[in-house]
Amino acid sequence: MKTDVAVIGGGPAGLAAAMEAKKHAKVTLIERNEELGGILQQCIHHGFGNFIFGEALTGPEYAEHFIEALEGVDVLLNTTVLEIDKNKRMLLSGPDGVFEMEAKAIILAMGCRERTRTQIFIPGTRPAGVYTAGTAQRLINIEGVMPGKHIVILGSGDVGLIMARRLTLEGAKVEGVYEIMPKPGGLTRNIVQCLHDFDIPLHLSHTVVEIVGKKRLEGVFVAKVDKNFKPIEETKRFVPCDTLILAVGLIPENELTKKTGIELDSVTAGPVVDEGMETSMEGIFACGNVVHVHDLVDDVSLSAIIAGREAAKHANGEKTERRKIKVKAGENVRYVVPQIINGRDMEEITFYFRVKNEMRNVVTRLIVDGEVRKEKRELIVKPPEMVRLKVKGELVKNANSISIEVKKVA
């Protein structure tokens, strides 16, 4: 099989990328699940698309907007991409068989997976009743089963908060949300709407230190942590519960990327991309959570549109510059995407970045060849919230050094 642009993954990233690419090229969209929409299908709460559509849609509604626009795209469901080689030949496995597909350009949009209890080293037994938040969400919203009755949630990011509300609305008792950091991870609006409105206690600077239960979870030990996040033994106490929900972070799903030999960024755990979302391997692009974990689906869609457009250009044989200028993460910046500027012709470029420390009254700055070329005031920046800086493409097109920094306003 041959195609111009192959999109791997049918979540919001893959959908938007396919929708854009199909305007200029033949597109095949490959999704391993039985439905399109990725994680959105199970997010039945409102809160998607404020930015792009100007209204708060549910996940499935948001996805529907894109799925409807897919006409002309070849969609392969229940089909997994097993391998990609340097010549952009892929090996696929699905109900139609195991077969090769050759593409002129590939877009990686595999999303991310959730961190498990092991990755944060929670000791104890291995009973039934320990779920990652996404799994629990899928169980309730899609499979129609209830994971438990008495719930402890670890992690106060938006995912954990939304699950606290969802489980409460389903009749479960959420005993508490525990967060190892001294500040909540999620948006303030979610703290109010998901916890306060339901009287769910939030325990900051706390973590789960042991899982107890032989067959089904019987409870967890929780403890307060010190400045270095070490549990304080004297504060250890037992919280009976039958379910532990882990909302402790997402990791970009880059098994395929790694196997293909594409360069990864050790901070984002995603591929290094340029302003056109092209990876270190020519003709292979990436977008969405596979690149770095996003808070808002709108950003996923926007970056995916760029990937779709640039991938189609590549498939059509357009040549691009490859200046390979690194974007440095300057003061109080943990990482920046894109990591590389190649000097493509682009009207606008948005730098997405996360800060190391919370700061109020700051300016975020783009520095090109030692000069501040763009500044933006922010009232507050926090590590859990992605920051954007939109600049004109011409500002960086011919740059020799680029960095992004966050500075306190004097």
Added chain:
Amino acid sequence: MRVEKKVEKYAKRRGWKVKARTEDGILYLEGEVPSYKEYVEIGRYAGKQKNVEGVVNRLKYKGKKEEKRKEGRNEIIGEADVVIIGGGVTGCMIARELSKYKLDIILVEKAEDVACGATKANNAMVHTGIGEKMGTLKQKLCVEGHKMYEELSKQLDFPYEKNGMWIILTKDSFADMPIPSFLGNFIARFIIPRIILRRAKKLGIPMYIVKRKELLKEEPNVTSRALVAVYSPTYGVTSPYLFTIALAENAIDNGVKIMLETEVVDMITEGGEVKEVVTDKGRIKARYVINAAGIYADKVAEMAEAREYTIHPKKGSTLIFDKDYGNYIKHSMTILKFPRTEHYKGGGAMLTLERNIQLGPTLMEVEDREDTSVKAAEIEQIFSHFSLLLPDLPRKGVIAYFAGLRAATFTEDFIIRRAKKVRNFIHVAGIQSPGLAAAPAVAKMVVGLLKESGLEMVEKEDFNPYRKANVVIRELSIEERKKMVEKDARYGKIVCRCEGVTEGEIVDAIHGKIGATNIDAIKRRTRAGMGRCQGSFCLPHVAKIISRETGIPLEKIKKNGNGSNLFVGKAKCLLEEKNEN
């Protein structure tokens, strides 16, 4: 001094009231000690004495739990020449070996599947026997068992590889001994390897010495403090559950009846013989009984009035690393460190068949025979101990950890013999490491014991030694995969993304000879859920497939045995409950 006196004196000096008594070579301890710790301490002391064939430790201590036996059921549910108690690797291997003869055999296992005890929670090493104490029964059976694996794996189509093992000595090997470091290093470099080689030669195990430089070239991630290694090329690795399932399936093919979820709760004995085995499902008439009950072997022996040992569980916890680190080391390895500490017997970095590094195991006395929790301190211990071997192996590589319980007796060696006073009861107890490696030889030995005790054993003409494993799609060539998908589209649909397991393989496992109807049983058979996401992604899918294939409603699917329900009901069930109240 007589053994009893020695033990009593040992206790007295510590202020404990202990009475010791010997009968038929078995040492019985009665009295009281302060806590479980001392209970173990004195048991171990007693077990080390000469000519003690078993220690029955009946000492009381504070907080000792009185156990209640489950009720048995009265109806007769079977009759057999041989009843085997326990469906671990030991019991299943014995069942398969005995199925070569014209015998009616029933194997009873209390869990919902075979291989649910220590057999599912070990390091999968088919040891050569070099690590065992010279002259012990376990060493003898390990050496013999190891040699039988190759043939067995061909007959029964389970995975087995000789991946080899480094025994590594480093500058830390003697660092905790009260000797100068130059001397320690000298002993480590020149004396120990030669002792190992001499033993290997005696046992017929091929081994050779590898110099530091060569070792570090072959294994660059090993500590630069390494001095020398002894390499054992024939060291093997298998999948303990796939092996055990293969044994059980082949035994079934040859007429053995396996009763799962059937717990032995008592035995009816008469005139020094077991007449019936009482289970929670009913009674089984038995001519011979084999006790392969692992961690509960002493309890089972007691039911037959043949208690000749006490088991004190020793927990071992192991960390498993992502396949990404599969080439971090080329072969499994262990570090020799003296003196042997409380927390380690050996262990190291051992590669599974799928090239996941296993780091561990720890060694910890636990009172609770179901305590398979991994403690925070153990995780730290493992990292700190094995950083002496692989100093840079990163923590973030860990994808899972688990603990297993070693069924240790106080005399430490395997106890495989006829009961002293019960004519038709055979002990296969104290089967701790290397119980997996030794299993084939253990089974042969049991055949001998049965013959000795008068069971007539006639070989079947139609014994079928072969058994075919289910297809493993990820191991096929692309052409073979294509053919499989043409046959059944479900072999194309990947369900477990981390391990590449297809829907077809899961369906095969569900409809196998011992059908897998829970998440963990599927996991052991197919690896679905064993990868880096630990089932976050595939669990709902696997549960749905089980439900569809078996008719069990989705909300009733379990993780493993009774009480491990994954869900509390259908969505909205709690709201309905509330409305009713």
